[in-house]
Amino acid sequence: MTRGALKIxxxxxxxxxxxxxxxxxxxxxxxxxxxxxxxxxxxxxxEKLEIVGAMAKRMIKAAGLDWEVHLTLDREAALKGAxxxxxxxxxxxxxxxxxxxxxxxxxxxLGQETNGxxxxxxxxxxxxxxxxxxxxxxRLCPDAWLVNFTNPAGMVxxxxxxxxxxKKTVGLCNVPIGHRKQAAEMLGIPEEDLFFKFxxxxxxxxxxxxDKEGQERTQELIDLIYGPKQEQENHLKNIFDAxxxxxxxxxxxxxxxxxxxxxxxxxxxxxxxxEEYERGETRAQVVKETEGRLFELYKDPKLDYKPKELEERGxxxxxxxxxxxxxxxxxxxxxxxxxxxxNNGTITDLPYDCVVEVSGPVTAHGHExxxxxxxxxxxxxxxxxxx
Numbered sequence: 001m002t003r004g005a006l007k008i009x010x011x012x013x014x015x016x017x018x019x020x021x022x023x024x025x026x027x028x029x030x031x032x033x034x035x036x037x038x039x040x041x042x043x044x045x046x047e048k049l050e051i052v053g054a055m056a057k058r059m060i061k062a063a064g065l066d067w068e069v070h071l072t073l074d075r076e077a078a079l080k081g082a083x084x085x086x087x088x089x090x091x092x093x094x095x096x097x098x099x100x101x102x103x104x105x106x107x108x109x110l111g112q113e114t115n116g117x118x119x120x121x122x123x124x125x126x127x128x129x130x131x132x133x134x135x136x137x138x139r140l141c142p143d144a145w146l147v148n149f150t151n152p153a154g155m156v157x158x159x160x161x162x163x164x165x166x167k168k169t170v171g172l173c174n175v176p177i178g179h180r181k182q183a184a185e186m187l188g189i190p191e192e193d194l195f196f197k198f199x200x201x202x203x204x205x206x207x208x209x210x211d212k213e214g215q216e217r218t219q220e221l222i223d224l225i226y227g228p229k230q231e232q233e234n235h236l237k238n239i240f241d242a243x244x245x246x247x248x249x250x251x252x253x254x255x256x257x258x259x260x261x262x263x264x265x266x267x268x269x270x271x272x273x274x275e276e277y278e279r280g281e282t283r284a285q286v287v288k289e290t291e292g293r294l295f296e297l298y299k300d301p302k303l304d305y306k307p308k309e310l311e312e313r314g315x316x317x318x319x320x321x322x323x324x325x326x327x328x329x330x331x332x333x334x335x336x337x338x339x340x341x342x343n344n345g346t347i348t349d350l351p352y353d354c355v356v357e358v359s360g361p362v363t364a365h366g367h368e369x370x371x372x373x374x375x376x377x378x379x380x381x382x383x384x385x386x387x
């Protein structure tokens with residue numbers, strides 16, 4: 001990558017998350033010499049692109065920065081000469097997600113954006129598009145990094161690396177960020193004073209935690225968060241808060257991902273999802289209403305900062321993680337992050353060339369995962385089955 005003025009392209013630029021992305025760049029203005037930000041979308045997303053693009057320009061002006069913001073429906077123009085490309089698009093828009101969730105539930109099986117039949121529907125629609133984007137990148141920005149947080153992030157990232165051949169791809173998710181913040185809060189220890197190891201696949205990982213004295217705090221956290229006397233707190237706004245089985249987690253000796261509820265508490269989660277379906281309140285339907293309110297806010301010509309209401313959208317921290325990823329690659333910061341990347345032996349229970357979601361520092365040459373090794377049998381069987 002050439003040093004100097006950066007061109008960053010975001011595919012799915014009309015997303016409701018874009019203000020958080022712009023806020024993340026502004027926070028890192030001294031780390032990233034940005035010259036151009038290109039927000040690209042499709043014809044069906046043109047109105048949202050214009051609304052959120054105007055807001056992005058107001059945010060940058062309010063920060064006293066002279067960055068150029070380009071709004072376009074021309075993907076090739078956005079990609080040409082880009083240094084970083086982030087992807088946050090939804091093929092078929094939210095109406096397709098509503099179908100992803102409602103069609104499986106109408107048959108009494110799980111429909112969810114990244115899990116069950118709904119996740120597969122979304123993957124089938126999304127993977128051809130990410131591969132087409134990579135074909136364009138090979139011609140137009142062959143040295144660019146691809147930062148993907150389009151769901152289902154694990155499958156999309158694996159397609160980009162294994163089938164698109166784009167090795168400079170990293171996949172991001174906001175779920176581990178929430179788990180890190182939760183652990184720090186429960187232990188009363190600053191997050192930077194804890195050491196985390198996450199391992200698994202996207203929306204299906206476990207983690208362990210140590211303090212600065214080298215003491216593992218995982219079992220203590222299981223007690224604090226999931227113990228019989230605790231009111232279990234689920235920081236994920238898009239998942240029903242069914243309680244985990246405390247004895248199961250104590251036996252596993254690892255902290256679960258919020259999405260493990262769909263596998264460990266399957267009957268209760270499915271029952272709740274079917275009830276939401278029957279009320280016309282699946283997550284996608286709720287999100288569509290939330291997005292409508294957000295874009296009404298974004299239209300305000302005086303609004304030049306990320307509104308608090310965006311946190312209700314359910315994916316908070318996604319975009320800030322993307323900005324930190326870009327800053328860490330550009331500056332070789334070696335920020336410790338949880339990333340979907342090539343396994344390369346990190347998890348011995350999964351194929352060497354598959355994509356996994358693991359912890360490690362982000363360097364100028366990409367993510368360097370910490371070795372995890374083998375899972376205990378109860379986790380090994382279910383993750384191999386899932387993969």
